[in-house]
Amino acid sequence: MKTENQKAWFFVLPVLLLVAFNALIPMMTVVNYSVQETFGDNVFFWEGLNWFQQILRSERFHAALGRQFMFTGLILIIEIPLGIAIALSMPRKGFWVPVCLVLMALPMLIPWNVVGAMWNIFTLPDIGLLGYFLNHVLGISYDMTQDPVAAWITIVTMDVWHWTSLVVLLSYAGLVSIPDAYYQAAKIDGASNWSVFRFIQFPKMKTVLTIAILLRFMDSFNIYTEPFVLTGGGPGNSTTLLSIDLVKIALGQFDLGPAAAMSLIYFAITLLVSWLFYTLMTKDDLN
Amino acid sequence: MAKITLSKLRHSYYPNPSQPSDYALKEIDLDWTDGGAYALLGPSGCGKSTLLNIISGLLVPSEGKILFDGQDVTELTPDKRNIAQVFQFPVIYDTMTVYDNLAFPLRNRGRDEEIVRERVMAIAEMLEVTDMLDHKAAGLSPDNKQKISMGRGLVREDVNVVMFDEPLTVIDPHLKWKLRSKLKELHQRVKATMIYVTHDQTEALTFADQVVVMQLGEIVQIGTPVELFERPAHTFVGHFIGSPGMNVMPCDLSDGQALFAGHPVALEGPVLGNANGTTEIGIRPEFVSLAESGLPATVTKVSDVGRHIVVECSVDGHKVSAVIEGDAPSKGDAVHLNFRQDQTRLYVDGWLATEPEGTS
Numbered sequence: 001m002k003t004e005n006q007k008a009w010f011f012v013l014p015v016l017l018l019v020a021f022n023a024l025i026p027m028m029t030v031v032n033y034s035v036q037e038t039f040g041d042n043v044f045f046w047e048g049l050n051w052f053q054q055i056l057r058s059e060r061f062h063a064a065l066g067r068q069f070m071f072t073g074l075i076l077i078i079e080i081p082l083g084i085a086i087a088l089s090m091p092r093k094g095f096w097v098p099v100c101l102v103l104m105a106l107p108m109l110i111p112w113n114v115v116g117a118m119w120n121i122f123t124l125p126d127i128g129l130l131g132y133f134l135n136h137v138l139g140i141s142y143d144m145t146q147d148p149v150a151a152w153i154t155i156v157t158m159d160v161w162h163w164t165s166l167v168v169l170l171s172y173a174g175l176v177s178i179p180d181a182y183y184q185a186a187k188i189d190g191a192s193n194w195s196v197f198r199f200i201q202f203p204k205m206k207t208v209l210t211i212a213i214l215l216r217f218m219d220s221f222n223i224y225t226e227p228f229v230l231t232g233g234g235p236g237n238s239t240t241l242l243s244i245d246l247v248k249i250a251l252g253q254f255d256l257g258p259a260a261a262m263s264l265i266y267f268a269i270t271l272l273v274s275w276l277f278y279t280l281m282t283k284d285d286l287n
Numbered sequence: 288m289a290k291i292t293l294s295k296l297r298h299s300y301y302p303n304p305s306q307p308s309d310y311a312l313k314e315i316d317l318d319w320t321d322g323g324a325y326a327l328l329g330p331s332g333c334g335k336s337t338l339l340n341i342i343s344g345l346l347v348p349s350e351g352k353i354l355f356d357g358q359d360v361t362e363l364t365p366d367k368r369n370i371a372q373v374f375q376f377p378v379i380y381d382t383m384t385v386y387d388n389l390a391f392p393l394r395n396r397g398r399d400e401e402i403v404r405e406r407v408m409a410i411a412e413m414l415e416v417t418d419m420l421d422h423k424a425a426g427l428s429p430d431n432k433q434k435i436s437m438g439r440g441l442v443r444e445d446v447n448v449v450m451f452d453e454p455l456t457v458i459d460p461h462l463k464w465k466l467r468s469k470l471k472e473l474h475q476r477v478k479a480t481m482i483y484v485t486h487d488q489t490e491a492l493t494f495a496d497q498v499v500v501m502q503l504g505e506i507v508q509i510g511t512p513v514e515l516f517e518r519p520a521h522t523f524v525g526h527f528i529g530s531p532g533m534n535v536m537p538c539d540l541s542d543g544q545a546l547f548a549g550h551p552v553a554l555e556g557p558v559l560g561n562a563n564g565t566t567e568i569g570i571r572p573e574f575v576s577l578a579e580s581g582l583p584a585t586v587t588k589v590s591d592v593g594r595h596i597v598v599e600c601s602v603d604g605h606k607v608s609a610v611i612e613g614d615a616p617s618k619g620d621a622v623h624l625n626f627r628q629d630q631t632r633l634y635v636d637g638w639l640a641t642e643p644e645g646t647s
Contacts, residue, residue, distance in 0.1 A: 184345050185378040189439060190366040190395035199380045199391075 033260035051261035061262065063237070064245040065269075071241055072220045075159045079216060080209070082160070083167025087175055088201070090168070101172075104165045116229025119158045144231060148238035155227045155239055162226070163216060170212040174205035210281045214274055221270050242266055289355040289447040289480065291342065293317040296351035298337055304349065311337045313504045315351070319482070324474045326483045326495035330527070334504040335484045339450055342482065344368045355447050371440030371449045375456045377432035381425040385416060388424050389438045396443075410438045413473060430462045437470075441477055448480040455490060467493060488528050500524050516571075517630070522637045525569050531597060534575065535634070536605050538568045545633060548603035550582055553628045556644040564636040572597065574630035575609035577616065581623040582607075586616050600624060 034051055036044040055061050090100050110118070125131040125143045134142040144151040178200060186196045224243040227233070233240035233248070240248070246266065250259035296315040304310055312334045319325055327335040340346040342353060344365040352361050360368050371392075380388050389407045411417045414434045419427065424435060433454060440449045451470075455463050471494060474481050483494050491498050492512040500507045500515065500523075508520040519525035525533030538547045540562055545552045547568055554568075577598070584600035584607060596615045600607050600622060607624060616622055633641045 179376065181374040181376060181378050184343075184365070184372070185374060185436070185439075187345070188343065188365045188370065188372050189392040191391070192395070195395065199382060203380075203382045 030260045030263050033256045034264055035257075037257050047257060051257045052265065055258055055262045055265060060245070061265075064240055064242050067238075067240065068221060068242040071156070071159075071223070072217060074156050075163070075220050076213065076216060078156070078160050079164045079167050080213060083164050083212065084171050084205070084209075086164070086168045087171035087205075088197070090172055092176055101169070104168050106165075107162050108165050110162070112225035113229050115158065115162050116226040119154065119161075119226075120230050123154055144235075146235055148235055151231050151235060151239050155230060158226060158230060159220060159223070163219070166215065167209075167212045170208040171205050174208040175201060178204050206281075210278070213281065214277055217277060218270060218274060221273070290321045290357075291317075291319040291448060291480065292352075292354040292357070293338075293342075294352045294354065296338075296341065296348050296353070298334075298341060298346070298348045298350075310349075311504050312341075312348070315506060317499070317506070317509075319480060321356075322478045322480055324471075324481050324483070324494060324496045326485060326491035326498045327501060328485060328488060328491040328498050328527075329501035330486055333501045335486075335501050336452060337504075338501070339372075339452055339482065339484050342448070343370050343372050343450055369443070369445060369447050371443065371446045373433070373436050373440050373449070373451045373454045375453045377429060377436045377457070379424040379427070379432050379435050381423075383424055384420065385411075385422055385424050385427070385435055386420040388435050389420075389442050392439055392443055406442050406444065410442045413441075413476060414438050414469070430458050430466060433458060433466065434469075437473070441473065441479070446479055448482060451481070451483045451485075453485050453487075454483075455485075455487075463490075470494060488530075492528070500527065502527075518632075518639070519569065520639050522567060522569055522634050525571070529571060529573075531572055531608050531610075533569050533571050534607050536568045536602070536607060538566050538633070540566050540633070547582070548605065552582075552626060552631060554631055554633050554641050555629050556642050558633055559640050559642060560635070562633070562635045562640055566640075567634045567637075568631060569634050569639075570626050570631045572608040572610040574627040575607065576625045576627070577609060577611060577622050578625040579623060581625040584622050584624050586618055586620045586622055589615050589618060591615070598622075 035047055035049070037047045038044050086104075091097055107115075122128050123131045123142075123144055125135045131142060134140045141147075142150050144154045182200050183196065186200055191199070222243055223241060224247070227239055227241060228244055228247075231239045233244045243266075246259060246262055249255050249262060293315050296312060296317075297310055298312040299310045301309050307313060315338065327338060329335050337346065341348045344360070344363055344367070348361065352359055354360065355368065365372075380391065383391070386407060389410060390403045393403045393406060407420075408417070411420055414437065416431065416434055416438070419431065424432070427435065437449075437451075437454070440446065455466060458466060467490060470481075470483075474494075483491065485491050492515075495512070497509060497511060498515055499509045500521075502521075502523050508515060508524045510518075510520075515524055515528050519528070519533060522533070522535045525535060536547050538545045538552065540546070540558070543558055545554055545566070545568055552568055582602055584602045586598055587601045587606075588599040590597045590599075595610050595612050598609045598611055598615060600609065602624070609624065629643065632639060
């Protein structure tokens with residue numbers, strides 16, 4: 001005999017309220033803005049899908065999206081192999097394990113805006129350690145406030161410095177879960193180092209790597225604070241990534257309608273690419 | 288295939304061993320002939336896995352030498368020694384098919400695809416896995432995975448020795464004996480030297496022609512299963528092999544006559560040496576019988592184990608078990624025990640100290 005008990009709903013209610021206030025309601029506000037125009041005083045005019053059309057056709061959006069994909073692509077191409085390589089060369093037993101782990105975790109513990117400020121000062125041509133060294137010791141002209149290439153190199157390097165550790169730690173977790181017997185069997189089977197990586201280490205790292213790639217994609221695709229503090233999107237518009245551009249439109253120009261439409265498009269792209277990554281990477285596991 | 292010689296082998300996991308207890312292996316000297324089936328038997332921590340890893344080359348011994356057919360291989364790496372090892376937990380390459388798994392050791396050694404195919408098919412047939420060759424190895428059941436691990440060891444026709452490190456640990460009980468007899472059959476077919484490490488006496492005794500019993504890093508006895516059962520060289524072997532284990536009772540010795548709880552006990556033959564030390568009488572429960580007269584005892588426990596009955600008695604506070612068939616006494620009965628003389632032995636400080644009448 002099953003007793004019907006509706007009291008359980010009261011236990012779910014707090015979560016429901018929490019999700020409503022921190023996700024659903026703000027999100028619906030954005031949807032609301034994206035289809036209307038306002039001139040203040042809380043007076044709204046229906047605009048339909050105009051803002052969406054405008055954003056999707058704007059060259060400014062295309063350029064920012066292009067820069068965003070370039071940034072995310074670059075950091076993934078660098079951080080994933082580099083993270084795997086570092087994880088492979090880390091000791092798996094002994095005194096140095098905790099030392100390595102703590103050193104690896106350090107960059108991740110620093111708040112985003114502090115990272116931006118650190119790298120800003122670090123690369124100043126006249127007083128920054130790196131900036132001074134490059135300009136005055138090596139004689140390489142380097143000024144990220146003037147040169148777009150220098151600015152790009154700096155934001156990519158900063159992100160690699162800040163987040164490769166995440167890939168390292170996740171890969172390392174996959175690596176240490178491999179029992180010794182696998183390495184011993186591979187030795188006896190006469191497997192080369194490459195075979196050991198290809199058939200033992202890589203398959204065991206695959207699941208965590210999927211997570212690492214997804215996390216790194218989402219984080220870097222939505223990145224705001226660090227490049228904003230470091231370059232402010234410049235010089236010119238050269239490092240204006242999607243989120244920086246979005247904030248410019250929303251808070252700089254106070255164009256709430258287009259900004260809301262852009263947020264939703266931005267969100268859809270992030271979701272779509274994440275889904276694509278996930279489906280492609282876990283395709284093999286299903287059969 | 289090769290004859291394996293271990294010469295004055297010692298191993299310690301400490302960098303500077305100073306006392307005997309620092310050694311995981313204490314002075315091992317062994318000869319294993321080509322094509323034999325051997326078992327290393329002992330409780331956990333007795334050094335059998337250490338010994339196995341030294342033979343396979345995963346570990347370099349602190350002292351001593353390993354010879355394959357008289358050739359020193361002590362410093363050689365596992366792949367150079369041409370050995371195969373099957374581990375406690377099945378090791379398979381998840382992303383490969385069963386076929387590729389079996390072909391892996393051959394391909395790594397650059398064999399022609401034609402020879403690879405021939406060998407893989409032969410081994411697959413022997414292991415009865417032909418129908419799953421195209422499957423991904425990740426989806427197999429544990430016993431099939433373990434079969435594939437064995438297959439990778441057997442696929443090279445020139446292996447010196449195949450070693451098994453407690454290979455049936457993760458296998459379901461009803462598949463254990465199946466795989467065990469498969470192993471025995473494989474040994475007869477491929478005629479490779481095989482070494483089987485286990486702490487399970489049934490596995491060791493059914494698989495091996497010769498069993499090496501180890502305790503605390505030392506070899507206690509080497510012999511056929513029958514020898515280990517009938518003439519344990521050490522009380523440890525008596526305890527460890529057999530179910531229930533051998534009865535070991537303290538005794539006094541005066542003028543070559545053993546006295547247990549004040550009663551004289553006839554031994555199988557004369558006592559060797561001067562027998563200084565702790566003296567004990569050893570007799571298997573299978574050779575203790577209940578009789579009209581003899582050693583007075585009280586029955587403390589009767590267990591019917593199916594084929595026979597195990598009767599536990601107390602003689603002056605010492606436990607003596609007897610294995611009998613037919614009618615069992617009940618608990619509390621006063622009985623008399625009879626020891627079969629040719630199976631009653633004397634142990635001094637744990638080691639066998641009598642020999643049968645008329646051998647010398």
